[in-house]
Structure formats: C-alpha cells, structure tokens
Amino acid sequence: xxxxxxxxxxxxxxxxxxxxxxxxxxxxxxxxxxxxxxxxxxxxxxxxxxxxxxxxxxxxxxxxxxxxxxxxxxxxxxxxxxxxxxxxxxxxxxxxxxxxxxxxxxxxxxxxxxxxxxxxxxxxxxxxxxxxxxxxxxxxxxxxxxxxxxxxxxxxxxxxxxxxxxxxxxxxxxxxxxxxxxxxxxxxxxxxxxxxxxxxxxxxxxxxxxxxxxxxxxxxxxxxxxxxxxxxxxxxxxxxxxxxxxxxxxxxxxxxxxxxxxxxxxxxxxxxxxxxxxxxxxxxxxxxxxxxxxxxxxxxxxxxxxxxxxxxxxxxxxxxxxxxxxxxxxxxxxxxxxxxxxxxxxxxxxxxxxxxxxxxxxxxxxxxxxxxxxxxxxxxxxxxxxxxxxxxxxxxxxxxxxxxxxxxxxxxxxxxxxxxxxxxxxxxxxxxxxxxx
Amino acid sequence: xxxxxxxxxxxxxxxxxxxxxxxxxxxxxxxxxxxxxxxxxxxxxxxxxxxxxxxxxxxxxxxxxxxxxxxxxxxxxxxxxxxxxxxxxxxxxxxxxxxxxxxxxxxxxxxxxxxxxxxxxxxxxxxxxxxxxxxxxxxxxxxxxxxxxxxxxxxxxxxxxxxxxxxxxxxxxxxxxxxxxxxxxxxxxxxxxxxxxxxxxxxxxxxxxxxxxxxxxxxxxxxxxxxxxxxxxxxxxxxxxxxxxxxxxxxxxxxxxxxxxxxxxxxxxxxxxxxxxxxxxxxxxxxxxxxx
Numbered sequence: 170x171x172x173x174x175x176x177x178x179x180x181x182x183x184x185x186x187x188x189x190x191x192x193x194x195x196x197x198x199x200x201x202x203x204x205x206x207x208x209x210x211x212x213x214x215x216x217x218x219x220x221x222x223x224x225x226x227x228x229x230x231x232x233x234x235x236x237x238x239x240x241x242x243x244x245x246x247x248x249x250x251x252x253x254x255x256x257x258x259x260x261x262x263x264x265x266x267x268x269x270x271x272x273x274x275x276x277x278x279x280x281x282x283x284x285x286x287x288x289x290x291x292x293x294x295x296x297x298x299x300x301x302x303x304x305x306x307x308x309x310x311x312x313x314x315x316x317x318x319x320x321x322x323x324x325x326x327x328x329x330x331x332x333x334x335x336x337x338x339x340x341x342x343x344x345x346x347x348x349x350x351x352x353x354x355x356x357x358x359x360x361x362x363x364x365x366x367x368x369x370x371x372x373x374x375x376x377x378x379x380x381x382x383x384x385x386x387x388x389x390x391x392x393x394x395x396x397x398x399x400x401x402x403x404x405x406x407x408x409x410x411x412x413x414x415x416x417x418x419x420x421x422x423x424x425x426x427x428x429x430x431x432x433x434x435x436x437x438x439x440x441x442x443x444x445x446x447x448x449x450x451x452x453x454x455x456x457x458x459x460x461x462x463x464x465x466x467x468x469x470x471x472x473x474x475x476x477x478x479x480x481x482x483x484x485x486x487x488x489x490x491x492x493x494x495x496x497x498x499x500x501x502x503x504x505x506x507x508x509x510x511x512x513x514x515x516x517x518x519x520x521x522x523x524x525x526x527x528x529x530x531x532x533x534x535x536x537x538x539x540x541x542x543x544x545x546x547x548x549x550x551x552x553x554x555x556x557x558x559x560x561x562x563x564x565x566x567x568x569x570x571x572x573x574x575x576x577x578x579x580x581x582x583x584x585x586x587x588x589x590x591x592x593x594x595x596x597x598x599x600x601x602x603x604x605x606x
Numbered sequence: 607x608x609x610x611x612x613x614x615x616x617x618x619x620x621x622x623x624x625x626x627x628x629x630x631x632x633x634x635x636x637x638x639x640x641x642x643x644x645x646x647x648x649x650x651x652x653x654x655x656x657x658x659x660x661x662x663x664x665x666x667x668x669x670x671x672x673x674x675x676x677x678x679x680x681x682x683x684x685x686x687x688x689x690x691x692x693x694x695x696x697x698x699x700x701x702x703x704x705x706x707x708x709x710x711x712x713x714x715x716x717x718x719x720x721x722x723x724x725x726x727x728x729x730x731x732x733x734x735x736x737x738x739x740x741x742x743x744x745x746x747x748x749x750x751x752x753x754x755x756x757x758x759x760x761x762x763x764x765x766x767x768x769x770x771x772x773x774x775x776x777x778x779x780x781x782x783x784x785x786x787x788x789x790x791x792x793x794x795x796x797x798x799x800x801x802x803x804x805x806x807x808x809x810x811x812x813x814x815x816x817x818x819x820x821x822x823x824x825x826x827x828x829x830x831x832x833x834x835x836x837x838x839x840x841x842x843x844x845x846x847x848x849x850x851x852x853x854x855x856x857x858x859x860x861x862x863x864x865x866x867x868x869x870x871x872x873x874x875x876x877x878x879x880x881x882x883x884x885x886x887x888x889x890x891x892x893x894x895x896x897x898x
Contacts, residue, residue, distance in 0.1 A: 273709070274703055275705075275740055276705050276706065276709055276744065277740055278740065278747055280748060280749075280781075281747070281781040281783070284781050285781070505674060505675060506675070
C-alpha cells in the first residue's frame with residue numbers, strides 16, 4: 170500500500186532543471202505540463218537557502234506547457250516550436266531539453282526532435298527526467314549523463330587535471346561554497362581542479378571534462394553512474410571518496426587519499442595538512458573552554474539529512490568533536506542498490522563507534538522516533554526546515570543543513586574542509602549559546 | 607570492436623500471422639547457427655509461445671510489478687534450440703498504459719547491455735499490430751531496430767495497416783530510425799493474392815521478401831505448441847521459413863518506403879475490387895490478368 174509521505178525533502182527527477190540552471194549560460198527547456206517548472210524550482214531554490222534568481226532563472230525557463238491536446242496528438246510539434254523560440258529569445262550557450270511525466274507516458278520521440286536542432290549553432294541536448302524515474306538526485310545524474318553522452322567529445326588528457334563532482338547544485342544549498350573549498354584544497358596539493366557549476370565555468374569547463382586525468386567523486390552515491398559512464402566513454406579513471414570532508418580527521422584522510430590516487434608526494438600533502446591543522450586547532454584551543462563548559466548541549470545528536478550531510482556532519486561531530494551519534498536518518502530516497510554500502514559508512518567512526526542508520530523519506534515517522542529517543546539533554550538536531558518545529562517542541566538545538574533549508578540565506582557558506590568545520594562549529598555553538606543565556 | 611547485432615522489428619495488422627512468422631523466423635535463424643532473441647512487444651504476451659511448447663513466460667512488466675528493480679536475465683527464457691524469449695507484457699486490458707510499458711521494457715534491456723552480454727546475432731521485436739501510440743513506435747526509433755519487416759496478407763485492411771506503418775517508418779527514417787526491409791507476404795494462396803501484394807509494394811517503393819502460403823501444417827504445429835520449424839522440419843512450409851530466414855540474414859540495406867495517402871490507397875483498393883469482381887463474374891480470366 171502507498172503511504173502518504175509527510176514533509177517532502179526532495180522533488181522529482183525533473184528538478185534536475187536546477188542542475189542545468191547551475192551551469193552558467195545554460196537553460197533547461199521543459200517538455201512538461203504547466204506548473205512543473207515553478208513548483209519544483211520553488212522547493213529547491215527559494216525555499217532552500219534563498220537561491221533561485223539569476224540571469225536565467227526558473228521564472229523564465231521555457232516550457233512546452235503541454236495539455237490534453239498534446240497528450241492525445243503527441244507533443245513533438247509543440248516541443249519543436251518551444252525549442253525554436255527558446256533559441257530565438259534566450260541568449261544562452263547551452264540548451265537542455267528535459268521531459269516530464271506526461272510527455273514520456275505519451276511517448277514523444279524527444280531524441281528525434283532534439284536531433285533536428287543539430288545545426289542550430291548552439292548545443293541542444295535532452296535528458297529524460299520524468300518524475301516517475303525517481304527524485305531530483307536521480308534526475309541530476311540523468312542530466313550529467315546526457316551531457317556526457319550527447320555533448321562531450323574525446324580529448325587528450327591533461328596531467329593533474331581533476332574533475333570534481335560533489336554535492337548536487339540547488340538541492341544542496343551549500344553546493345557553491347563546497348565546490349570552492351574543494352577546488353582550493355585540491356589546488357593546494359598540486360592538482361588542477363575542474364568544476365562545471367557556478368559563475369565563470371559553463372561550457373568552457375564542461376569541454377575540459379574529457380581532458381581530466383581522473384574524476385573525483387565526493388558523494389556517498391549520487392554521481393556514481395556519471396563517473397562510471399566517463400570511465401566507459403573516455404577511459405578516465407575515477408576516485409570515489411564517499412564522505413564530504415568536514416574537519417581535520419576526514420579532510421586529512423581525504424587529502425591523503427586523493428594525493429595517493431593522483432600521484433602527489435606525501436611530503437606535499439603533509440605540509441598542507443599541517444598548515445591547516447595548526448590554524449584549525451588554534452581556534453579549537455581558543456574556544457575549548459566554551460566547548461567544555463557549555464553543558465546545555467547534549468552529548469548525543471541526530472541528523473535528518475541527505476546521505477551527503479548525514480554522513481559528513483556525523484563523521485565530524487563524532488571524530489572531531491567527541492559527540493555520540495544517536496540513530497541517524499537518511500532521507501534522500503537512496504536507491505536500493507546503494508543502501509548497503511552507504512549504511513556501512515555509518516559503522517566506521519573512530520574508536521569503533523557505530524551509528525544506527527535508517528533510510529526513510531517519511532518525516533512524520535522520523536520525527537515520531539526522535540520524540541521517543543532520549544538524547545540525555547537538549548538534543549542537537551541537524552536537519553531541514555521541517556525539524557525546526559520539532560526542535561522547539563523538544564527544546565533542542567537546531568540547525569538546518571539539508572533540503573529544504575528555508576530559514577537560512579546561504580550564499581557561499583560551506584562546511585567543507587578545515588574552514589568549513591570552523592563555520593559549522595560557529596553555527597552550532599551560536600545556537601547552543603543563545604539557548605544557554 | 608563488438609560485433610554488430612542485427613535488430614529487426616516485425617510489424618503488421620493484428621491476427622495476420624506476425625507471431626507465427628516471427629517465431630518460425632527465430633527458430634530457422636537459430637537452426638542456421640545464429641544466436642537469436644525474440645522480444646514480444648505485445649501486452650497479450652504470446653509472441654514466443656510456440657518457441658516454448660505453448661507455455662507463457664513471466665513478462666518484464668509482470669516482474670516489474672512485483673519488484674522495483676528487474677534484472678534482464680530474470681525475464682529471459684530459453685526456448686527451442688536456444689532461442690532467447692522475452693515478453694514485454696503489459697497492463698491488464700483496459701487499464702494502465704501499454705505504450706509506456708513497451709518503452710519501459712525495451713529501455714530496461716537497452717540500458718543493461720544484455721544483447722552484448724549474450725553475444726547475440728539477432729534481436730527480433732514482434733510488435734503489436736496497431737501502432738496506436740508513441741510507445742509502440744519505440745522499436746523503430748533510433749538505437750533500437752534498424753530493419754522493419756511487415757507481415758501482410760492481400761486483404762485490404764492488412765495492406766492499409768502496412769501502409770500506415772510505412773508512414774511511421776518514413777517519419778523516423780529522417781532521424782536515424784529503422785528503415786523498411788520489405789513485406790513478408792502471408793497467406794498468399796488465392797491466385798490474385800500475390801498480384802495484389804506485388805502491386806502494393808511496387809507503388810510504395812518496397813519489395814516482397816518472401817511469399818508464405820497459408821498451410822495446415824502451421825495450424826498442426828501450433829496446436830502442439832511448436833513452430834513449424836520444430837514440429838515439421840522437413841515440410842515444404844518449414845523450407846519457406848528457412849528461405850525467409852536466409853534472406854533476412856543476408857539482408858543489409860533497408861529503405862525508406864513511399865506510403866500512399868488515404869485517397870490514393872482507396873482508389874487503388876477500388877481498382878482491385880473491380881478487378882476481383884470481374885474475375886468472379888468470369889469477365890476476366892485469372893490467367894489473363896498478368897499484365898495488370
């Protein structure tokens with residue numbers, strides 16, 4: 170029986186229009202019913218860290234707005250018109266047609282329509298992102314695969330060039346800051362990072378993807394299908410590092426792993442790590458009394474987050490901050506095939522500490538379980554906007570980290586690396602200290 | 607480099623003998639030493655019955671209904687002489703969306719690269735007679751089948767269906783989709799049947815690949831749940847299917863047909879109706895119509 174899911178924490182695959190939108194001067198063309206574009210984008214952007222507007226924002230995404238007529242007679246003609254007109258009126262570099270549920274049920278041959286724009290002067294590709302294929306994270310993978318399959322051309326490999334694939338744009342409100350911090354870390358150890366999302370990237374960095382000497386995927390599962398396809402198509406090897414590194418323990422391990430894979434000398438990496446750790450621990454020492462004397466924070470915490478953040482934040486809080494993980498909730502609709510490998514990652518904290526993990530998309534059920542859990546003090550709850558009310562009810566300390574993050578404005582903030590860990594501590598302890606006054 | 611897998615789609619009006627012809631074609635190809643998969647794209651899911659002793663097999667969509675993920679090899683069953691049999695299946699009549707079912711089943715196989723793994727020489731899609739919606743056109747889109755053959759008798763409605771199919775092929779032929787290999791003329795027993803089909807293929811710029819007479823041997827075989835190739839391998843009918851298989855194995859270049867528009871088709875049919883009437887009335891002897 171189908172249950173009603175309370176409190177959505179992702180949208181459908183068509184939400185991948187935000188992946189396209191995060192590529193500078195790229196525009197998604199929706200072959201979907203009216204409303205799909207605005208509703209999905211609102212949830213992913215304006216309701217999530219204050220994102221959403223920009224040069225080509227969702228307010229102007231072209232859409233075929235198909236209705237009953239196109240369902241009965243097929244929507245190919247309407248799509249063709251929509252693409253033709255989009256090419257005329259939108260000054261963009263890259264057009265990605267995305268199909269929604271209705272056009273895919275009807276069986277429109279989008280490939281044929283898109284192919285007729287082969288000589289349009291600007292690249293037009295398509296991805297089949299019907300909502301019934303899965304959520305926006307799956308949609309993100311479908312869009313990246315479409316770029317790989319339909320746009321990229323083989324190129325000669327550039328030594329030390331590394332494509333970085335991390336958290337999913339828009340879905341993760343911190344995506345931009347994360348990429349900036351990851352690029353910086355990768356550069357410091359002597360590799361050349363290449364990323365495709367955000368300002369000053371766009372097609373020129375997409376074109377470099379096949380030149381990379383390896384792909385670096387920093388994600389528990391999202392993106393695996395992309396790096397596998399890149400390996401298959403261009404023979405580019407990939408390093409799958411499943412944990413978004415936050416704090417010295419994970420970041421040190423991350424840098425050493427990447428360096429080893431990329432053939433970087435240990436002495437270079439160790440020097441980078443030492444410099445960062447010195448700086449990081451200076452602040453930890455300075456705030457040590459605050460950490461130790463603030464007794465209002467419980468020693469147990471809970472994350473209700475996508476697999477990226479549930480894993481990354483809990484690793485930091487356990488391994489660097491000495492907190493204990495209560496049951497962790499992963500709410501990103503992870504596909505069955507990855508559940509085992511991802512749940513195993515929650516068994517590998519330092520000192521043999523393990524966390525129970527539950528994969529669930531049902532907010533009400535998750536919150537019911539949290540209500541029944543004893544956190545031995547005010548619980549530290551790291552979740553989405555949906556947990557804000559719960560935290561009030563439980564007198565907990567609350568911080569929003571996972572979609573939807575509607576109560577925060579997030580610009581370039583990131584919790585990645587050494588600096589990111591300091592920001593996370595600031596954010597957590599600002600909440601904790603406020604309640605203690 | 608991976609070997610080229612010849613992918614063929616067989617279309618035609620419902621009840622015209624597509625599954626019978628396709629199953630005998632698959633059986634004959636496999637006897638000729640080729641590795642063959644027959645992919646039934648019909649919600650009735652009975653395309654491969656005569657390759658499997660008259661037994662139904664679990665379909666892709668039945669399996670998908672039970673499980674979230676379907677591994678292709680769970681729905682592939684070996685039939686006569688090692689022919690791999692797959693049925694896409696579909697929803698119960700009157701509910702759901704069979705067209706989407708075909709899309710899902712075909713894409714599931716395409717994604718899993720099963721054809722390469724099984725080292726196939728031929729994949730033959732046996733598609734529901736009426737191309738009623740986008741889903742049923744999937745086997746002739748780019749990247750699936752390259753060659754389409756249509757099974758037709760000399761009946762006007764069967765040729766009407768074939769002509770409609772040609773329109774579909776013409777549409778896809780500009781975009782890398784399948785092209786027409788030719789017509790498999792089925793149930794050509796009446797002396798004028800061959801002439802009608804020959805005239806039709808001439809006007810639509812295609813050809814007849816094989817003439818297959820209606821035969822009681824086929825009925826006898828099917829009542830045993832077998833193809834004629836299996837049940838009566840030495841029969842004249844089996845020889846015809848073997849000849850069809852050999853022609854299809856050698857077939858390389860398909861073409862875009864030139865279907866008639868509705869008016870042309872009606873006038874053409876009316877011309878033949880008058881002629882047939884004149885045969886019956888004895889105004890024109892059958893042997894005398896060779897130059898028509």
